[in-house]
Amino acid sequence: MIRALGSEFQKIFTTRMWWLLTLLLVLYVAFLAGGFGAFLGWASENPSAAAGASTTPLPTDGLAPLIYSFASSIGYVFPVLAGALAVTTEFRHKTLTPTFLAEPHRAVVLGAKFVSQLLFGAALGVVAFAAAVGAGAGALAGFGIDTALDSSDTWALIGRGVLAMALWGTIGVGLGSLVPNQVAAIVIVIAFTQFVEPILRLGASFNEVTANIGQFLPGAASDALVGASFYSVAAVGGAATMLEWWQGGLVLLGIAVVTTLIGGATTWRRDVS
Amino acid sequence: MNSGIPIEITGLSKHFGSVTAVEDLSFTVQPGRVTGFLGPNGAGKTTTLRVLLGLVKASSGTATFGGTPYHALKRPLETVGAALDASFHPGRTARNHLKVTATAAGIPSSRVPVVLEQVGLSEFADRRVGGYSLGMRQRLALAFTLLGDPAVFVLDEPINGLDPEGIKWIRLFLQRLAQDGRTVLVSSHLLSEVQQSVDDVVIITRGRLAKTGTLSSLELESAPRTIADSPDRAKLAVALSQAGLEYTEGRNGFIVAEPDPGLVGHAAFVGGVELKALHRLKSGLEESFLALVNGEGEPIELHETADAAAEPGATAGAGSPAEPASAAEPESSAPVDSTDIPDAPPPPDAPDAPADEAKG
Structure with missing residues (x-):
């Protein structure tokens, strides 16, 4: 298992995909966290201009964690992609042949992918939060808003966010093993994370019953785990109920394990030709 | 190991x-x-x-x-x-x-x-x-x-x-x-x-x-044969028949079911026919292979062509620059460093050059 794990890490870092994903993640998160931070900072100083007729000043408490959580609430698509690519690339380039020749026990290979993407996802999480905190805190500090970086709660949130990113990496492995076609897997990741789930979450939040179901959507579970999210603020009427953070974590882990097990028992066991 | x-x-x-x-x-x-x-x-x-x-x-x-x-x-x-x-x-x-x-x-x-x-x-x-x-x-x-x-x-x-x-x-x-x-x-x-x-x-x-x-x-599965050709094939056919030799006609002459070219030459001499080609069909490998693969004998044209194509060529493996190789692909990059590639000795058991192209 140690060998297979080492091999999987070498696979990650011997093509250009890893730094491409990392670079995009950093730029994306930094842009949104910094931009949103700057906008809120400006809005809190000019409430009348920002909110039209309303003269209530925006609350600036709790703003910082929300902005930092962009790292996972927006950036989670990157570890999913990394995980899905780690599996689908082997199908696409037919590298399953050398992989299975070197390690004929296929479950070991899939397990190594699961663990390596857990760790790579965590690394992406660290990078993403560094970008979000760097850009977000910079922007907030520029407007004199509390960056909350001296609060242990903030750091706990960041820790949970890194865990969420790690779990998303394993969900990617599960998805990739279920959908070995690389293009299909990428389309599913993008479509689900960017369109399907946000719409479902928003729709579910209109009603108590659906809201209870909606909280088990992976993105909602992830936000529950992290503890702050753009979506939970944006949800209509605040009807979006949230799981406990550890429940959110278990939901993510459950999705990852179940999809990987199903993929491992189906596509992963097929003839390699 | x-x-x-x-x-x-x-x-x-x-x-x-x-x-x-x-x-x-x-x-x-x-x-x-x-x-x-x-x-x-x-x-x-x-x-x-x-x-x-x-x-x-x-x-x-x-x-x-x-x-x-x-x-x-x-x-x-x-x-x-x-x-x-x-x-x-x-x-x-x-x-x-x-x-x-x-x-x-x-x-x-x-x-x-x-x-x-x-x-x-x-x-x-x-x-x-x-x-x-x-x-x-x-x-x-x-x-x-x-x-x-x-x-x-x-x-x-x-x-x-x-x-x-x-x-x-x-x-x-x-x-x-x-x-x-x-x-x-x-x-x-x-x-x-x-x-x-x-x-x-x-x-x-x-x-x-x-x-x-x-x-x-x-x-060994295929009996050795002889190829014979004449400017006057009709006459040669008669001569071979008279000598009691079985044959089939191919593009480059008759393929005679007789391993000894001497006997075929003699038959032609007896029949008074001029010969322009007389040689042993050297390798039965390819035709045995094709026969096995196809379940029965391949049309005679095939192996005969293979043999003919092999005649003029240098033996493959001898490394002549003009050596034909069906699988050859132009390498875009510099040739691979050959220092560790030992010179190939002429293969001892290779009297016949392979003629990849001939089989189609």
């Missing part, structure tokens, strides 16, 4: 849905010899090899290395070196491909530069494989097989895509492996491609075993 491991295929069948790829196939590949695994495209060679390597599940039967299936080998890459379709991630360098594999198999990474040197790829080791020619990828696939210094080699169409230099090199490479006492199984759809390298042949067609034995036993 633990030598002396035979490959044992017993009652192997593989069905893909309703399609039968391999049907009740049994043969053994002995150590210390190069065995050619031959058959036309689609005969089931690759499927058999993939079952043997645990990549495809058999419908029934077994395929083992001295009794142990691939997945049960303790250290698979140090027992079996396999080159299948030479597919690699285009964005990864050759060196990194080998490192990834070495790590997974628990082979020290110090082996990587050694095997790269062995196949003559050191110079290109840090280039992404996406820029490799087919011949270079074939060499990388061979480097992969050498990583664990295994006792058994399983190579699927390794000559495909090699340039003449590469073909010469791999022939020697295979012979050396066998001399070390290793088991070497090489598949090809062209007998002529491997006939200078192999000691034994296993021939399959439509998923079934057609023939297994030594290369020379294949040669």
Whole structure:
């Protein structure tokens, strides 16, 4: 298992995909966290201009964690992609042949992918939060808003966010093993994370019953785990109920394990030709 | 290297849905010899090899290395070196491909530069494989097989895509492996491609075993014949008939069912016919192969053309620059460093040049 794990890490870092994903993640998160931070900072100083007729000043408490959580609430698509690519690339380039020749026990290979993407996802999480905190805190500090970086709660949130990113990496492995076609897997990741789930979450939040179901959507579970999210603020009427953070974590882990097990028992066991 | 491991295929069948790829196939590949695994495209060679390597599940039967299936080998890459379709991630360098594999198999990474040197790829080791020619990828696939210094080699169409230099090199490479006492199984759809390298042949067609034995036993299956031609074929035909010789007419003359050209010449002399060609049909290998593969004799035109094409050419493997090679592909990059490629000795048992093009 140690060998297979080492091999999987070498696979990650011997093509250009890893730094491409990392670079995009950093730029994306930094842009949104910094931009949103700057906008809120400006809005809190000019409430009348920002909110039209309303003269209530925006609350600036709790703003910082929300902005930092962009790292996972927006950036989670990157570890999913990394995980899905780690599996689908082997199908696409037919590298399953050398992989299975070197390690004929296929479950070991899939397990190594699961663990390596857990760790790579965590690394992406660290990078993403560094970008979000760097850009977000910079922007907030520029407007004199509390960056909350001296609060242990903030750091706990960041820790949970890194865990969420790690779990998303394993969900990617599960998805990739279920959908070995690389293009299909990428389309599913993008479509689900960017369109399907946000719409479902928003729709579910209109009603108590659906809201209870909606909280088990992976993105909602992830936000529950992290503890702050753009979506939970944006949800209509605040009807979006949230799981406990550890429940959110278990939901993510459950999705990852179940999809990987199903993929491992189906596509992963097929003839390699 | 633990030598002396035979490959044992017993009652192997593989069905893909309703399609039968391999049907009740049994043969053994002995150590210390190069065995050619031959058959036309689609005969089931690759499927058999993939079952043997645990990549495809058999419908029934077994395929083992001295009794142990691939997945049960303790250290698979140090027992079996396999080159299948030479597919690699285009964005990864050759060196990194080998490192990834070495790590997974628990082979020290110090082996990587050694095997790269062995196949003559050191110079290109840090280039992404996406820029490799087919011949270079074939060499990388061979480097992969050498990583664990295994006792058994399983190579699927390794000559495909090699340039003449590469073909010469791999022939020697295979012979050396066998001399070390290793088991070497090489598949090809062209007998002529491997006939200078192999000691034994296993021939399959439509998923079934057609023939297994030594290369020379294949040669014996077809009786030697003589080719004779005359400016006046009608007269020659009469002369041959009068001498009681059986013959068929081919493009380049009559193929006479008589091994001794002297007797055919005598028949012509007796009949007063001028001859413009008289020689022994040297190799029956190709026609035996085709006969086995097709289940019956191939139209006579085929092997005769093969023989004729072989006449003027230099023997392949002698490395003449004009040497024709069907699989040759122009290499875009500089020729592979040849310092470690020993000069090929003229193969002792190669009186006939293979004429790949002739078979179509």
